[in-house]
Amino acid sequence: MTGERIYLYDTTLRDGAQTQDVDFSVTDKIAIAQDLDRLGVDYVEGGWPGANPTDDQFFAEAPELTRATFTAFGMTRRPGRSAANDPQLTALVQSRAKAVCMVGKTWDFHVDVALGIPRDENLELIRDSVAALHAAKGEALFDAEHFFDGYKRNPAYAVQCIRAAFEAGARWIVLCDTNGGTLPHEIDAIVRAVIAEHGIPGDRLGIHCHNDTENAVANSLAAVRAGARMVQGTINGLGERCGNANLVSLIPSLMLKMGFETGIKPEDLPRLTQLSRSFDERLNRAPNRHAPYVGASAFAHKGGLHVSAVEKDPASYEHVTPEAIGNRRQIVMSDQAGRSNIIARLRDIGLDIDPKDERLARLLDLVKQRDGDGYAYDTAEASFELLVRRELDGVPRFFELLRFHVTDERRYNAVGKLVVESEAVVRVRVGNEIRLEVADGNGPVHALDVAMRKALEPVYPALKGVSLSDYRVRILAAKEGTGAMPRVLIRSTERDGSEMSTLGVSTNIIEASMEALVDSYVFTLLKSGAAPVARSAG
Ligand SMILES: CC(=O)SCCNC(=O)CCNC(=O)[C@H](O)C(C)(C)COP(=O)(O)OP(=O)(O)OC[C@H]1O[C@@H](n2cnc3c(N)ncnc32)[C@H](O)[C@@H]1OP(=O)(O)O
Ligand SMILES: CC(=O)C(=O)O
Secondary structure, eight states: OOOOBOEEEEOTTTTGGGSTTOOOOHHHHHHHHHHHHHHTOSEEEEEOTTTOHHHHHHHHTOOOOSSSEEEEEEEOOOTTSOGGGOHHHHHHHHSSOSEEEEEEEOOHHHIIIIIOSOHHHHHHHHHHHHHHHHHHHSOEEEEEETHHHHHHHOHHHHHHHHHHHHHTTOSEEEEEETTSOOOHHHHHHHHHHHHHTTOOOGGGEEEEEBOTTSOHHHHHHHHHHHTOOEEEEBGGGOOSTTOBOBHHHHHHIIIIISOOBOSSOGGGTTHHHHHHHHHHHHTTOOOOTTOTTTSTTTTEEOSHHHHHHHHHOGGGSOSSOGGGGTOOOEEOOSTTOOHHHHHHHHHHHTOOOOTTOTHHHHHHHHHHHHHHTTOOGGGOHHHHHHHHHHHHTOOOOOOEEEEEEEEEEEEEOTTSOEEEEEEEEEEEEETTEEEEEEEEESSHHHHHHHHHHHHHTTTOGGGGGEEEEEEEEEESOGGGGGGSOEEEEEEEEETTSOEEEEEEEOSSHHHHHHHHHHHHHHHHHHHHTOOOOOOOOO
């Protein structure tokens, strides 16, 4: 464990903005910069002043960061212009950023083809631009674009380029694997050579990796092991093409495994899970449940052998504790489960059962048999709890769904506009009363949900606090085409933000949806402690 300091440089708002499908607003940028500052990253690269109106406005309204250095991005001066006379460099100087990072060419092929200027002239571009921004801002950084590809083809020229930036006063020379094609052993060898053979000290070297061979994180760690002391990356690995090194994976590896200090206090590391998920939320993306460290499945144990050992000591199947990064452990039920899974899940639910209770074996068989029928309980914890409770101690009969039907209509209205509507009719028994309700909806499931709520909410107001937040259909036997078996997973959200998932399986997608809906109503009523309306005899 080294205790040495690694500097974290976030480029989510610049390279992350180069992700296909991502378009930050100024409001997004302000909120993300503040989140990163609170976490404790050292540099927040805000974007490119002068490149687009969003970045111009963002730099004009730059948030006051308390810990991070707010940094602007740009490129070295254009050929044929002096640094003082280049509008792009002027925008960097005039921006409210405290530091400036400039990208410059270090691969001879790019100088020849992309810039089309003599190689010596490119050295002048780098030298002048870094010197000018160093003088104007106090801190200039140099992103050595394509450094690894350049070094592999023409090491002498690539090193001349970074030396020009170094001698002109760049605080950090950031070695970029721009095309993302370099592998960890090459990064290791080249970074070591830059330090040992070419005399650029590691505490002036950064690394910026792209993920085109899915090695961006491994490459960044390799560079750090070889001596680089600054790491660039983005939240959740956003970035051009396949993305950048994911800081959310890098940070815990650097701090928890390699023993480095960063600007993030160890007690703030548990913010990481929330930061990663709220970032996805902001981008309207479903968080990757399999993301290392922070994904919902990162500490979800499914295999029976795993759960058996985790119950004895979680370290048996966990490389770090979930709490260290603000995540949590989950025990999952499925056909891969053993008795240990069932016991652990029952304990989570609040049902203490003697491990020798013979009902456990029955329950396990039932779960496996239902899994074979398509009921994947590993993502539908509320339906699983209802199944268990029905088997063990019963679930109150809050209502009885007697029948339903749905009609869909597609027509052109009087002004020739296409209208698609659904109408649902439900007949439900609550106590002794039969309630018949009709409702329209923008689709059949919506119409059914509205009709069921019309029937149930007057008697069970607790249902008003829950709304449907996600609806997914998965075809279980695709080869049967439209005759295949769909599984419907419904996620519902309560007023306090907590969520529950229920599922239904049937060859009829509406029936599968209704099964999942009914489970969500029953589960809500069970959790709310609602008293079932009794049915009197006679
Ligand atoms: C590796 C990276 O990710 S670097 C960051 C890449 N990010 C972006 O490009 C996003 C923001 N970019 C933009 O908004 C625009 O490209 C701008 C405003 C910067 C420039 O736009 P334009 O002036 O229309 O130029 P355009 O983008 O077409 O081409 C880039 C020009 O810069 C030149 N150039 C490229 N890199 C450098 C450099 N390091 N130093 C100097 N000039 C450079 C190119 O040769 C090209 O010049 P040319 O027009 O004479 O052929
Ligand atoms: C600077 C940068 O984003 C790159 O070279 O990939």
